[in-house]
Amino acid sequence: MKCNVCNENEATVHLTQIVGEKMQKVDLCESCSKEKGVGDPTGFSLADMLLGLGASSELEEAGDGDAKCSACGYTHADFKKAGRFGCPECYQTFSDGLEQLLKPMHKGLRHVGKAPRGRKKFRGIEQKIKTLEKKLAKAVSNENYEQAAEFRDEIKGLREQLESTSRET
Numbered sequence: 001m002k003c004n005v006c007n008e009n010e011a012t013v014h015l016t017q018i019v020g021e022k023m024q025k026v027d028l029c030e031s032c033s034k035e036k037g038v039g040d041p042t043g044f045s046l047a048d049m050l051l052g053l054g055a056s057s058e059l060e061e062a063g064d065g066d067a068k069c070s071a072c073g074y075t076h077a078d079f080k081k082a083g084r085f086g087c088p089e090c091y092q093t094f095s096d097g098l099e100q101l102l103k104p105m106h107k108g109l110r111h112v113g114k115a116p117r118g119r120k121k122f123r124g125i126e127q128k129i130k131t132l133e134k135k136l137a138k139a140v141s142n143e144n145y146e147q148a149a150e151f152r153d154e155i156k157g158l159r160e161q162l163e164s165t166s167r168e169t
Helices: 030-035 046-051 055-062 076-082 088-093 095-102 117-141 145-168
Strands: 013-019 022-028
Touching: 022 030, 088 095, 117 145
Parallel strands: none
Antiparallel strands: 013 022
16 A cells, blocks of 8 residues: 555555545555654644644634643644643643534534443333333322322333343343
């Protein structure tokens, strides 16, 4: 495989970035990778090279170029060198330029978490049980024992379903 920059030498460095549903690959020879600063973490910005966006410079332009994180002391220059922030507080400090940088790379600007597929089944059942337990308590406090018995039986059935589902996985 030839280098994407010089188209002469054999590529030995392979970089991949996924943006949305598109995957971009960059293959570099050793000399071009050194020229681009891939071997030197202080001179290399993966976002700049792969996206051609000047992503780290966008971050500097959008925010205050002299901004410094109050928690860890990170600056825009530190971010450009390392390719990541120093602490969670950095995201707040540099939030202005961060949106422009992250928007084309991610589905959204907020991390909503991820759960294993099998866990989703449990969550729904557990939520139903909690709701029924509240209804049960209310029925008992209102001395509506027939309805309370129905809620109790339904809760028991859901708990059995939860146990049998957990044994299967």
